[in-house]
Amino acid sequence: MSRVFFVAGNRCVDPYPVYPMGMAVVSAALAARGHEVRQFDLLSSGSDLAAMSAAVRTFAPDVICYSLRNVDTEDHLNPDDWLLDGDRAAIRALRGACGAPIVLGGAGFSILPEELLEFLGADYGVIGEGEHAACELVDALAAGRPWPRLTRSRELMPAASIGCPRYDASIVPYYRKTSGLIGLQTKRGCPHACSYCSYPLIEGSRIRHRDPREVVDDLETLQRDFGVDNVFFTDSIFNDAAGGHLALAEEMIRRGTTIRWASFFRPQRLERAQLQLLKRAGLYALELGTDAADDATLAALGKGFTFDEVVRSAQACADEGLSVAHYVMFGGPDETPETAARGLANLRRLPTSVVFAFVGVRIFPATRLRERAVREGIIAAGHPLLRPTYYVSPGVDQADLEATIAASFRKRRHWIFPPSDARTRLSVMHRFGFRGILWDQLLKLDPGPKED
Secondary structure: OOEEEEEEOOOOOOOOOOOOHHHHHHHHHHHHOOOEEEEEEOOOOOOOHHHHHHHHHHHOOOEEEEEOOOOEOOOOOOOOOEOHHHHHHHHHHHHHHOOOOEEEEOHHHHHOHHHHHHHHOOOEEEEOOOHHHHHHHHHHHHHOOOOOOEEEOOOOOOHHHOOOOOOOOOOHHHHHHHOOOEEEOOEEOOOOOOOOOOHHHHHOOOOEEOOHHHHHHHHHHHHHHHOOOEEEEOOOOOOOOOOHHHHHHHHHHHHOOOOEEEEEEOOOOOOHHHHHHHHHOOEEEEEEEEEOOOHHHHHHOOOOOOHHHHHHHHHHHHHOOOEEEEEEEEOOOOOOHHHHHHHHHHHOOOOOOEEEEEEOEEOOOOOHHHHHHHHOOOOOOOOOOOOOOEEOOOOOOHHHHHHHHHHHHOOOOOEEOOOHHHHHHHHHHHHOOOOOOOHHHHHHHOOOOOOO
């Protein structure tokens, strides 16, 4: 068996620090195969490359796995959007500390595998779900068998094979202190066809639910062994049409789970009856993938719902006393000054909510948005996408659009634009002792006007 040193390379903290789930689940699979695994998290270590190098020298691994969660912040207005120089420095430090082969993986890596393998200078890469593929690669290296530089999972893992994460007692306290919540996945896959989204490339388009009993076992482990009282379910969309989220809620209620939780929801078909069930199971806040604020731009993004449905969903949440945040991108396909004006007016129709606004949409490979950007001459067919490249509609002037959004958002402190303002506000709240997703506290501290 091999000694595997696992590094989570994420250093992004917007909108809050996120526990390295990719490292946790693949580490669990490697350990179950009999390999000795050591986990190291760059974010919780303060991005201390010297400490990482010392740890890898002490452990003397046979293989190093490096997980990439983000390649950038997807914030067009943030000058620090580029993250990969830090990853390249980390890979170089690992090279200097140990001669073991370096394997890249993670959600960020799977979007741009060839480019990242070359840019970061690693030896191997695993595309997509890593549990089986990483184990096969590590076994092959231990046996001295030749192996391709890039490995993709041969098929999507069946739900029963999606195991429990391997949480690390040296890492959990950082996330409990900084964000107050730990991540946990209840399902994989996304059946929707949003034009910009890379999720189906990473997890597939077919939803695979973990057994609700195993998910609740994980919750009980987090609470018993790590003192966790707040989690974020990291599913691409929590409220799937098949109702798996409701079965999980029923199991949580049956088992008497007391952990509070939040998750990412699709703002469609959210009715009060199901919200009441979820609230009884511990739900306190929802992040909604609203994504656009006008029906024309929603359709152009392939969202599959209207803004009226967004309003109904948000109102149902408000009626149940649940905090809601909307993520909205202006400047996407078919945006014009008229659709932007309607979108800002539509946002004022929402019951009191936090709204995070962005300008432009990050272009990723193998998406319909990339194809459209090429057709419209925004990028060339061979344009490299390793560095952040954004789609901004030819129908708007970006500077005018930003000024219009800023003027509208200035009237409401719980509407956030530019996105970097969130970091400032949430860090202040953290210093005052608030824990959890934090944005929900903006509604309590300053709900602001509901109308102009």
